[in-house]
Structures are given as C-alpha cells and as structure tokens.
Amino acid sequence: MLSSHGEIRSFGDEKYKVVGTRPIRHDGTDKVTGRAVYGGDTRLPGMLYGQVLRSPHAHARIRSIDSSKAEALDGVKSVVTAADLPPTASDEMVDLGEGPARVKFMRDNILATDKVLYRGHAVAGVAATSPHIADEALSLIEVDYEVLPPVVTVLEAMKEGAPLIHEDLTTMELGEDTDKNSNIASHMQHTLGDVEQAMAGAHLTAEFEVHTSSVHQGYIEPQNATAFWNQDGMLTIWTSTQGAFTAQRQLGAILGVPVARIKVVPQEIGGGFGGKIPVYLEPVASLLSRQTGHPVKLIMSRADVFEATGPTPGSYIRVTMGVDSSGKLVAAEAYIAFEAGGYPGSPVFAAAMCVFACYDIPNCLVDFYDVVVNKPRSFAYRAPGSTHVAFAVEKVMDELAAKLGVDALELRIQNAATEGMRRSDGIVYPRIGCKECLEVARDHDHFKTPLEGPNRGRGVAVGYWFNIGFKSSVTASVNNDGSVNLVEGSTDIGGTRTSIAMQFAETLGLAAEDINPSVGDTSAIGYTDVTGGSRVTYATGWAAYEAAQDVKAQMLKRVAMVWEVEDDEVEFDDGVFRHKTDASKSLNFKELAAKLDDTGGPVVGNGSVDPAAGVGGSFCVNIVDLEVDPETGKVDILRFTAIQDAGKAIHPSYVEGQMQGGSVQGIGWGLNEEYFFTDEGRMANSSFLDYRIPTTLDLPMIDTVIVEVPNPGHPFGVRGVGEASIAPPPAAIACAIKNAVGAQLCVLPMRPDRILAALDEAGDRVSVAAG
Amino acid sequence: MVWIPSLMQKLTGGAEQVAVTGATVRQIINELEAAYPGFRARLVNEEEDRLRPDVAVAVDGEISNEGMRRKVGESSEVNFLPAMSGG
C-alpha cells in the first residue's frame, strides 16, 4: 500500500547509475513549503491590478465601446481596447512553436475588434489600484452589441446556410482555396492504398459514430500575467507559461514589438496540459502597463478560464474498419470533424495522425475537417485529438472482436503497429512499443484476474501520441566544488528540472544532487520550445546530454593541462579522468573541478538540439474494471491499470505520475466532464462545482506498468510520456460499460442519463418499481 | 519517389506516386512543378521562400524541420502532408 513504486518491464539492456533512480526533485522543498513563486504570486512595487471585460454573448457585432465612465472612477488608471493594438495585415503568420498561427486571429482573440465570437471573448482591459476597483470599472464600460445567432456544434456549423462566423472564411484544401464561404476552415485527407476495394472485400466490417463534448484542460492555477513596460521601451512579462520563448514570439507578433525588446520571465506554472501555450492576458497587461507606467497584474477568474481559454474541441467522428476472416485488419475509413472554436486551428490534424496509428492497416482513408463555431478558440489538451479518435476506433475494435468471436485484446495484439509499418498519413514507424504494451497487458495480473459480480465489466483500449522533438537549449557551469549549475529553457510543469539534470549527471558520472537546475528566462538561455508534445525530458534532456559532452571535452583538455600531457593521452571513463597508459594518474570530476581556477578559468558547456528524426511515439494501454448502477446510471471505477511505453524512464516516479494523471483526466473526460451550452451559446457550468473534474473520492489507485522499449533516436532511449495516457480511458470505459450491462455508449461524456438511455435501448434496464 | 497527397492528385492525373529526382526538397518541388504546373503554389509560400505553414514534408518517413532545404537521397521517399497547426 505505502510504496508508490510501480512495475517496470524493460526490453532494453543498458545499465545506468542515475537514470532510472528516483531522487527527490530539486524544486521540491520550495513547492511543499509554499516558497515557490508561481505567476500569480508576482508582487512588484507600484503594481496595479487589472481586469478584463468579456462578452456576455456567444456571437455579436460590436457597434461601439464607451469607457468614459469607467475611466472617471477613482482608482482607475487605464482602459484599453483592440484599438490600442497595432493594425494587422490579414495574412500575417507567426509560428507558436507547435505550429503556425494567423496574427489577425491571435490579436482578435486577445481583444475583439469588430465581432465577439464566443461568450467570454475579451473586449476591454482595465488597470486600477485594486482588483475590486478594476472589477467595478468593468461594469461601467458600455458596449453596444448587435447580437447574432450563434452556432455551437460542429455538425450544425457545417450545414449549408449555417450562420457564418467569419464572413470571409473559405474552405482550404491543402493549399487550394475552394472559394467556398463556410465555417469549414479546412478539409484535409490522408489516403493509403485502396480503401474502397479493400473494404468491399472485407470478411466483416464494423462502424461506430461518436460525438464528444468540449472539455477543458482544467489546470488548477488560472491564467495570469504581470507586465512592466519600462520607459526605455523594454517590456518584461512575468507569467505562468508552457513556453517563455513562444510567449515572447506571440507577444512580439501581437504587440508589433521586436522580440529583442521583450523579456519573458517564466514563473512556476500551476498546470497547463496545452492550455498555457497561447497568451491571453499578457498583451492586455502590456498595453495597460505602457499606458500607466506601472507594472500591471492580471489573473483570470475560474469562470474566465472556462469561458475564454482553450478547451479541447467537441467533435463528430465516424469510423469504419474491416477485417479478413483471420482477423487481420484490411481497411479503415474515418471522417473527423472538430470544433475549432471562434478561430481556425483545432488539433484535428493531430487526430488524423493518431486515428489508425495503433494498427497495421494497409488501406486507409481519413477525411478531416477544421470547423469554426461560437466557442472559445480551442487549443491543445494532452495528446490533442487522440482521445477523441481512440474512443471511436477502440469501440470498433471491440465490435469486430465480438463479431469474430475472438478476445478483444488478442485482436489488438494481432493487428498491433510495429516497426516499418506505414501509417495512413505516410509516416513509417521506427522501433515502437505498441505490441509490447499490449502483450504486457495480456500477461498482467489485472487482466488474468477474473472480474465477478453483477453489472461489472472490463474494458481494454490502446491509445497513441506521436510526440514532438523541436528546439531546446541547456547551459552548464561547473563550480569549483564539482557541482554544476544547469540552466534550461523548458518551464517545469511536472518535475522536468530533475529529469533533465539526471541525464546531465549520468553523462558525467555525477549524482543528481550535484546538479542545481533552474529554468532560465528568455534573456538567460538559448531558444527553447514549449513544454508540450511530451518533448521536455526527451529533447531538453538531450540538450543536457550535449551540454555534458561539451563540458567533458573541455574538462579533458584541462586534465591534460594539469598532468602536462597531450590532449590525446587522457580519457574519461565512468566518472573518472584517466591517463590512458599511466595508471597512477586519475582525477574524478570533483577533484578536477577544484583545479579549474589554475587551468584557464570557468568551464561552461552548451547544448542545443532540434531533433526531427528519432522522436519516437508512445503507446498506452488501459485495463479498466467498473460497475454500473443500473438504477442511477452511475459508474464506479473498481480497478484501473495503465501500461505505457516510456522508452527509458529517467525518473520512474514522475513517469508514473504522468501516466496516472493522464489516466484520470481521461476518466473525467469519459464519465463527467463537458461544457454545457444554453441555446444562446452561453456556457452554463463555468465553475469547478458544475464542471466536475475527478476528485480523490471518485477513483481507485491507478496502477502502472512502465514498458521500456528503448527509442533508438535518443542518447538514453527516452520517449516522451506526457500525453498518450489520456487517449485510451474513455474508450476502455465505454468497452467496459458494454461488457458490464450491454449499453452501447457513443457520446462523451458517458453521463448517468446517457447510460440509462443506452440501457433502455439495449432493453436490459432493470425495471424499478416506483416507490 | 514522391507520394502525392490525395487532395493534390488532380494535378498528377490521379497518380498516387511519382518518380522525381532531386537532391533537396526544393529541387523535388521544382521538378514536380515542371511536370505538373500549379504544384509549387499549393506547397510553397513564395514571399517567404518556404513551405506553406499548413504543409509539412516527410523524407523517408520522418517529418523534416528543414523544410525545402532538406536533403533527399536517390532512393528517398518524400511525403507532403498537412502540418499540425495551432496545437
């Protein structure tokens, strides 16, 4: 009970001293004593407090904004609107670090110009001497709206004659403008082989159609930003962000200021899951600071977080798959439509990459659509898009297994993706761990233990995330006591200072505790992309490895100098510098570090990487046991096991943490998380009371198995583990509910009322006498 | 060998794969443009002389971060695919 160390199944044979151990994280004490400074904790002399006025309507034209009464209120220092942002060329693009974005849309999402596109859309910002005065001022700003009909679901928005959210938006088809005015921003397609012929020749096919609701990342720390625009023109931002450098670039684009004039200081961040990649408050705080000459702090309310920051899209998905008589998948077809929110750019592209990624299927057709609706601009949420499509595909796999009369897990193993397989989007797999994860599941005690009792069922599902590489930088300075100060550019959301430092320590034969890692601001470290895409331990860890190699090369020259021998006479082995032939000459790292002052001064190593090849995706398998209450439709999770390929777990406890956290987000998504919208397009549940994320009481322990199929593309075999774990839970739960009570659930979340309705449909509902 | 995205196969008369020679992705695109006029405009932002932001290129199954400068071997396989955007 008390040990929190989960099981590890390793398929690699590398031996390490630091990698794979479980040291206490370097920033841990600050975080358990309350000393760690998060974005919202920022306090500066003369600081003002800001608030943002937001649209009460889902879709409206702004006729006019009159802020004169607000400006006249005692204590109010400034009011800003979109008119304070620079004018925008309509086709200007900027790269956020996880893909390109249109500047016009980014600016309009910060402060609306002509139209508001969702309830919660920012319209004006106020700075005052206290947050309460700023709040009062909001009520004095008069906005004249012409309310327009909203459209809030993807299928409704795709209909001919639907209200157009952007009158000038036309559907793009891979570089070709269809010139068709529509809410469909883009239609894309992946094809592999001949799906029509293969489907026609299939022994059996199964189809499943699903709808999923918008869900929120649900980080506990609200968005925040403090800005100070100095009189010399230098803008400094203190914020909780997943990427200081990408925030800097966004700010440069939105404010029309060169990045050289912007410094972003990443504070500790209270969760992100994709939602803290975009900036929201930072530009508003900046404008308010420029106007007042004071630092200005803004913090979102929880309702603002729900109504104005990126949920992950609602979706409509239809999947058909066919097998031959041996159970081999021969064809698969998917239609995927995602709600982008008010502006184009949903993660439907990622969904299309993931949809058939777990299986070897020679003939595929994937049609996918990015559709604007009157909801907050959608953003990434942990394995963006993969959870949606896994729900559909895994249900089809269970149906095929049932029709074939075979075990659903065995059918998955039979068809599992393996090295060399071509995916429907054209990517060819390097070494991956899909099959290994499925086989570990089959051999797991959980799977082998019979589940007994009425209304109980077991479900199995697999999900995938492709992971990203991208740019990372690390700088290492050797202290004369042999400790090392490590500055890295990745904001630390889950203990990555330590997983990065451990890779550095391993390379130089040091202990994790010898390294003092810190996260640098944009003026203190080389460019580093977002903490996202499961990339930090992989890519920034790799940069740390490169920085360690740089330190080692410099230290070898120093040891040659100390012994007054040639450079090529010395070597580094297992943490010790040795003379190749004279066994009497050896110095360990600490001893040599003490001699740096006399041999040329400081040793500073650098590492920068931008890995494109060898990223290596990660697969996660769930086994879930649950019980359905046929009277109320409530589901209780009885036992849950997550099995995921980590390549090599640098710090297994934090790998398990990622798996457990992703699993529980997936459970919440599957069972009770969703945005409720009124007919007017207003979110009706924008609080943690009504948007209910899982609590301690809703869950059992989350068992984990880390599967280590080393990634040949990384110095330590690492695969990012941050995301794949969220993909399979809703699917596994849906399969388990079907196995428990026969109810076929095709809408997320699988609320009690939907389960009762599905039970009615299945004809299995226990009739309960009234009274 | 270049895999032609299905939405661009109109340009190649329905051909799914086309054999083209070139030492870089840029040369491949120029060869394709010579054979199938209009191809380049679908993939390239001429003003910035780089791939359009909604297009990615994969060489031998791995997505490239070097865009049109990416070197291509004689037996390489090139895929153009929709880029992940805004995530």
Added chain:
Amino acid sequence: MIERTLGDMGKIHVQCVINGDEKEFLCEARESLLEVLREGLGFTGTKEGCNDGNCGACSVTLDGVLVDSCLVLAVEVQGREITTVEGLAIADGLHPLQQKFLEHASLQCGICTPGFLVASKALLDQNPDPTEHQVRHWLAGNLCRCTGYDKIVRAVLDAAETVRS
C-alpha cells in the same frame, strides 16, 4: 477585547495570529482572507485556484478548523489563529507530510500542494490512523489535475504512519 477601528479610506484594523506570530493589517470589508494573505501580507504559499470554494488550493486552518480562505472574509479572523502552508515546517526540518510528498513524488506542478498539505495535516491532527477511504473522503474538497491522486493518498497514509511512531 480588541477595539476595531476604521483606518484610512474606511479600512478595518484586524489583529490575528498567523503561523504562531501576531499580525495586524488593514483591510476592506469585502476582501477575503485569501486576498489579504496573498496580496497584503505576502503569504503567497496559499494559492488561488477558483475563488469560490471548490478547489481547496487556498486551504488554511482557522483555530484548527480547515477552511477555504477564499470563503472567509478577512475581517472575520480578528483575534483568531491561522495556519498556512508556511507554518507547517518545524524548526529542524520539514513536517512528515511535506517529506512524504517529496519522497512519493506526490506533486507535479505543485499548485495544489499547499492546500493538500494543510488539509492533510488537519486530517491527521484529528485522525492519526486514517484508512485509504477516510483519506480520500477528507481530501475530496482538494482538486489536483496532475497526479490522479494516487501518490498523494499514499504519501498521506505513509506520513500518518510516521506521525504515529
């Protein structure tokens, strides 16, 4: 009996004890204890997650009773004793709960951690030998989005054992 006086700009004078030390401050009637702790007094270890009593990130104890400080008006703490996360560590080191949270890797982003620690201490103060279910029931008012709670629950059970011995 401490006399309450109106300070400048209609502010109210409040005296209380925070983490064992006497404190006094001026506040407006509408300000919450959370606001005064964070913005006024600099006890930023107490976090704001929702400001409406649903996430528990701002948990503190008031005369030993666990409360959400966002739901307490600052003027209500006149003459009372408050313990925040900053008051948990003892002179010669971390509280066993803090130590076990580190050992079990019970935090990822760490924003909910102060609230969980304060809430867990309130539990162990009244029940030093809780079952897993009692821990889960007690902590259901504290939300964590990163960990899935597994390692938090284990750390609390482990810390209880240390506290008992």
